[in-house]
Amino acid sequence: MNKQKKRKSKTILAQSGRSREYAKGAVNIPPYRSSTVLFDTLKEYKDWDHEYSTYRYGRLGSPNSLALEEAYSELSGAYRSIATNSGMSAINIAISAFMEKGSHALVTEGAYEPTAELFSGHLSKFGVEFDFISPMIGEEIADLIKPNTKVVYLEAPSSNTFEIFDLKTVISAIRKRSSEIGQEIAILFDNTWAGPIYFRSFEHDIDVEIQAATKYVVGHSDAMLGIVACNEKTFLRVKNSARNQGICAEPDACYLGLRGLRTMGVRMEAQFQSAMNIASWLDSHPMVQTVLFPPLPSSEYFHNWKKYFTGGGSLMSIVLNQKYHDQDLEKFFDDMQIFSMGYSWGGFESLATPVRIQKDRKSYLEKLGNTIVRIHVGLEDSEDLITDLDSAFKRL
Secondary structure, eight states: OOOOOOOOHHHHHHHSSOOHHHHTTOSSOOOOOOSBOOOSSHHHHHOOOTTOOSOSBGGGOOHHHHHHHHHHHHHHTOSEEEEESSHHHHHHHHHHTTOOTTOEEEEETTSOHHHHHIIIIIGGGGTOEEEEEOTTOOGGGGGGOOTTEEEEEEESSOTTTOOOOOHHHHHHHHHHHHHHHTOOOEEEEEOTTTHHHHOOGGGGTOSEEEEOTTTTTTOSSOOOOEEEEEOTTTHHHHHHHHHHHTOOOOHHHHHHHHHHHHHHHHHHHHHHHHHHHHHHHHHTOTTEEEEEOTTSTTSTTHHHHHHHOSSOOSEEEEEESSOOOHHHHHHHHTTOSSOBOOSOOSSSSOEEEEOOOOTTOOTTGGGOOSOEEEEEOOSSOHHHHHHHHHHHHHHO
16 A cells, blocks of 8 residues: 555545556556466576565456555555455455454344345354344444454444444454453454445455445445455455455456446535435425334434444435235336336436345344335436436336
8 A cells, every 4th residue: 555645535536546557657557457367587486475566367356456556555644455356255265364263253133135045044054143233223232242253344324224233332342341251352344335435344444344345335336345444453454365366356347337437436425415305305204104214303313323424325215104915016116217127226327126035034124114215316317317216206
């Protein structure tokens, strides 16, 4: 990572990760499509870079991945970062870096559902233990920590339901209990919704930040990418986890990630403002029971959002006024003119999809019994998006 004077995020987004050595005069570093890397001397060939600060073989990195990792590390305040081929692979290498047979993890029920499935459907086969915790847990998390707890996996806001817990209370409780039992616990945090622009993980004593860079970093819905940002004590463990599992990011995907990073700030700012406009409109709609969007002042999670975040993503959910059957929801979704249906978010295009609550979710379900719709606000005009939603409600 470049140890220069600390710069503002907009400058980092525009300037970081642009090595003159690799750019060769181009504004953007071209994709270095290479598996084999050639060396000039036997000494260079035999010397092993145990810090992974250079590239030696395609699976271990490229000029493009090193540039993306440098830029993201400077942006997030991380020691080092690791680029991977998807958000899910980033989750995998981060978790598996700290887990072994007989070890235990606490996982928020609000996590991205494939994260829960990684524990319940995959890691459990190798003797890994885990318990799910409420997405609104507080200092009582200390009582759930066991002598073999190695990981606490957090996400805020929660996927689909957008709870935000009191981060300082929870993290302090984890650190205190960890010290009492003499067990080092890695705190992992999925920061995809706010990104490092609006939430600073490493300023809150988080060890590892996970970013599904497919979303806001790439920003154009045309590449799969993940990033794991680490503090100094966790970097080599996570990097070696990626190396041992053969997980890496292709140069072309890193190129697209760097391209997207340049406009990430202005895109997220514009999308967040549009999301606020739309959330405010939805908040007064008679067919909407609740808008699940923490930056909205009426949200029960507004206080925690205001306490820890400086902005946010443009993803939200709404709980409708009743439970609708699919034949009714077809009227809502099928004739939209601007909103589309798709499984991702974070791109420039607006999306609306029905929500299925995570199957492992047990907490606060009484508030989530009616039909839930997830809305991602893109870069279209917010008035046009409101018109499209209004027509959908009238059809419903």
